[in-house]
Amino acid sequence: MPMITIRQERLADDAAREALLDRSYGPSRFAKTSQRLREDRLPAGGLSFVATEGRKIVGTVRLWNVMAGAGRAALLLGPLAVDPAQRSRGVGAALVSRAIDAAKKLGHRAILLVGDESYYARFGFSAEKTGSLWMPGPYEQQRLLGLELVPGALDEARGLIAATGAPAPKPDLAALVAAETRAVTARTRRAA
Numbered sequence: 001m002p003m004i005t006i007r008q009e010r011l012a013d014d015a016a017r018e019a020l021l022d023r024s025y026g027p028s029r030f031a032k033t034s035q036r037l038r039e040d041r042l043p044a045g046g047l048s049f050v051a052t053e054g055r056k057i058v059g060t061v062r063l064w065n066v067m068a069g070a071g072r073a074a075l076l077l078g079p080l081a082v083d084p085a086q087r088s089r090g091v092g093a094a095l096v097s098r099a100i101d102a103a104k105k106l107g108h109r110a111i112l113l114v115g116d117e118s119y120y121a122r123f124g125f126s127a128e129k130t131g132s133l134w135m136p137g138p139y140e141q142q143r144l145l146g147l148e149l150v151p152g153a154l155d156e157a158r159g160l161i162a163a164t165g166a167p168a169p170k171p172d173l174a175a176l177v178a179a180e181t182r183a184v185t186a187r188t189r190r191a192a
């Protein structure tokens with residue numbers, strides 16, 4: 001059986017990653033409050049990872065730049081998903097551990113997420129210092145978890161968690177229409 005490898009996500013992984021997220025979460029993934037902090041943004045630099053088995057994407061995790069209240073930079077983890085056929089083999093743990101290590105090396109101070117403490121406690125996440133933080137939409141407060149990469153980074157954390165990532169480039173519709181018009185004109189000329 002091919003080995004599972006964790007590596008940085010690449011542009012070419014996008015379709016397989018989206019399909020994996022659809023299988024793992026269904027359409028409700030777009031309604032999550034965490035998604036409000038991700039949409040129209042790029043993930044934090046160097047902090048998107050996939051698990052691969054051969055050429056197949058079997059797991060994904062990303063980290064995003066946020067503010068945990070005014071003046072306190074942090075990261076938001078998610079979505080995390082592992083192919084149902086590959087679960088309980090430690091792939092999820094390997095992805096989360098790799099993301100945490102990489103974030104630490106890059107000098108980030110804390111990671112937040114909305115998820116089950118029963119899963120994320122093994123990495124050190126807890127709700128201990130997140131009680132005065134809030135997400136920009138509905139969520140269960142006890143599922144808002146934090147992990148300090150630098151001791152004390154979430155001391156007295158208070159306020160709204162807000163997206164601070166770079167804006168994702170939008171497709172230029174005018175350019176697409178212009179290109180299509182040119183193509184149609186060229187085809188019509190050739191046919192004439």
Ligand SMILES: CC(C)(COP(=O)(O)OP(=O)(O)OC[C@H]1O[C@@H](n2cnc3c(N)ncnc32)[C@H](O)[C@@H]1OP(=O)(O)O)[C@@H](O)C(=O)NCCC(=O)NCCS
Nearest residue numbers: 024080081082086087088089090091092093115116118119
């Ligand atoms: C959560 C998820 C990423 C774990 O991936 P994985 O590769 O199976 O994770 P690991 O192998 O590291 O850990 C598996 C263990 O975590 C447990 N686990 C999985 N989800 C859990 C949860 N929500 N709460 C508590 N434990 C959980 C499993 O039962 C398993 O226990 P076992 O080792 O005793 O069998 C995967 O189940 C998944 O993609 N789920 C759907 C998406 C999702 O819910 N993601 C966010 C979780 S809050």
